[in-house]
Amino acid sequence: MFDLDQGIAEWRRQMVAGGVKAPEVLDELESHLRDEVEQQEFAGSSPEEAFKVAVQQIGQAAALEGEFDKVGRRSSALIKDAVLTLAGIPNQYVDASMNTSSFEPRWATYLKATAFLAPALFLWALSVVFVVPKVQQICAEAGGHRLPGFVRVMLGLTEHSVLISGAIILLLILLEWRSITWPRYRRATVGIGTFVLNSAVLISIFVLVVVALTFAPALFHHGK
Amino acid sequence: MHVGAMVAKELIAASTEPLILSLLAKGESYGYALIQEVKRLSGDKIEWTDGMLYPVLHRMEDNGWIKSRWVEIENGRKRKYYSIKKDGHHALKEKREQWAVISAVFRSLEQHV
Numbered sequence: 001m002f003d004l005d006q007g008i009a010e011w012r013r014q015m016v017a018g019g020v021k022a023p024e025v026l027d028e029l030e031s032h033l034r035d036e037v038e039q040q041e042f043a044g045s046s047p048e049e050a051f052k053v054a055v056q057q058i059g060q061a062a063a064l065e066g067e068f069d070k071v072g073r074r075s076s077a078l079i080k081d082a083v084l085t086l087a088g089i090p091n092q093y094v095d096a097s098m099n100t101s102s103f104e105p106r107w108a109t110y111l112k113a114t115a116f117l118a119p120a121l122f123l124w125a126l127s128v129v130f131v132v133p134k135v136q137q138i139c140a141e142a143g144g145h146r147l148p149g150f151v152r153v154m155l156g157l158t159e160h161s162v163l164i165s166g167a168i169i170l171l172l173i174l175l176e177w178r179s180i181t182w183p184r185y186r187r188a189t190v191g192i193g194t195f196v197l198n199s200a201v202l203i204s205i206f207v208l209v210v211v212a213l214t215f216a217p218a219l220f221h222h223g224k
Numbered sequence: 225m226h227v228g229a230m231v232a233k234e235l236i237a238a239s240t241e242p243l244i245l246s247l248l249a250k251g252e253s254y255g256y257a258l259i260q261e262v263k264r265l266s267g268d269k270i271e272w273t274d275g276m277l278y279p280v281l282h283r284m285e286d287n288g289w290i291k292s293r294w295v296e297i298e299n300g301r302k303r304k305y306y307s308i309k310k311d312g313h314h315a316l317k318e319k320r321e322q323w324a325v326i327s328a329v330f331r332s333l334e335q336h337v
Contacts, residue, residue, distance in 0.1 A: 025278065027294075028255065028304045032274050035256035059275045 002048035008033065023184075033058055105177070109187050109213055113194045120201040126206055128158055135212050142218035148211060154204045231270050240272065240280050244315035248290055248308040255281065255304070263320060281306060289315050 011033065012026055020026060033054050040050035055153040132147075132155065141147040146152070157164060242305050244252075247258055259272045290311035294302050308316070 025282075027302070028278060029274065031254070031280075031301065031303050032256050034301060057272060057274075 004034075004037065004047060004051060007051050029058060063116070064084075076162060083108045106183070106186065109190050116194050117197060120163055120198045123205065124154075124201045127208065128155065131208055132203075135208050138215050138219065142215035145215060148207050150213075151204050151207050184189070227270075231266070236270060236272070236276075239270075239323075240276070241284060242316065242319035244277075244280065244284065244291065245308060245312050246318065247310075248306055249313065249316060251305040252304065252305045266269075284312070287311070287315075 008030060012030065015026060015029070020029070036054035036057055037047075037050045039066050041047060045053065132151075135148060138148060147155070175186075229276070232335075241261055244258060247253060247261055253261070255274060255277055259274070259277060262270050262272060285292055285306070288309060290306050290308050292304050292306045295305050296302050
């Protein structure tokens with residue numbers, strides 16, 4: 001007995017192997033295929049025959065991929081994606097609840113995340129070494145204040161940064177290796193993670209500046 | 225049996241966007257129905273393929289002429305419906321005027337032969 005769903009699953013695998021990979025595009029083509037199958041059956045074909053004709057009608061993956069390549073994505077759309085990614089906002093393809101897409105290749109996601117994180121981490125490392133001790137000194141001399149809680153939490157995390165980044169990398173490797181659903185959420189998760197980390201560093205450095213500015217005048221009083 | 229020749233490839237390519245916009249201006253529709261509709265209206269002389277149509281639809285969506293949404297139909301199946309946006313109406317008006325120019329030239333030449 002011919003199973004249409006099984007036939008379609010096999011057809012999707014062939015399309016993916018042929019280079020048509022975006023799930024959203026495949027969903028749309030599948031919907032088209034099912035319409036064509038219905039039409040063929042309506043015209044009197046057996047389910048199996050209807051499926052065969054419909055698959056032939058829809059064309060080979062290689063030909064389709066060529067067509068999809070030809071059109072490409074407009075540069076404005078690409079820029080929009082880049083801006084959204086920069087802001088850490090999950091892109092529309094990931095956001096569309098039932099049709100998520102591995103539109104962006106894995107290497108691009110990680111490369112972007114690294115590129116966006118590098119300046120922040122570099123600045124934070126510099127701050128921890130050069131700025132934090134100074135600000136701590138200012139706080140202490142201005143009347144025994146402690147650094148604000150947010151900064152203390154960040155410093156605590158920094159102390160264990162090797163352990164934490166090791167754990168995150170291990171988790172990512174595990175997800176890449178084992179999880180089937182991870183590729184759908186990869187871009188959104190990595191994007192949000194990057195955004196949160198960047199923001200945390202920015203806020204910390206800002207808080208350090210505010211603390212220094214607030215307590216510095218007190219130093220003069222103490223000096224007098 | 226076809227009466228007369230199929231429309232040439234180049235003309236199909238040039239007319240796909242204006243025709244899609246015209247079809248969507250009548251109401252929301254999806255890829256398969258668009259192909260059927262244009263086939264019927266052309267007396268089987270224009271047969272779009274899915275491999276040509278969907279990339280064009282996606283490009284038009286990127287252009288901001290049309291928008292799409294997934295609609296759940298019977299027994300859990302879903303379909304991607306497209307509808308025309310304001311920019312699409314503007315584009316359609318422009319393209320219609322251009323096609324009107326070409327066919328007007330043809331008409332007036334026919335009369336003067």
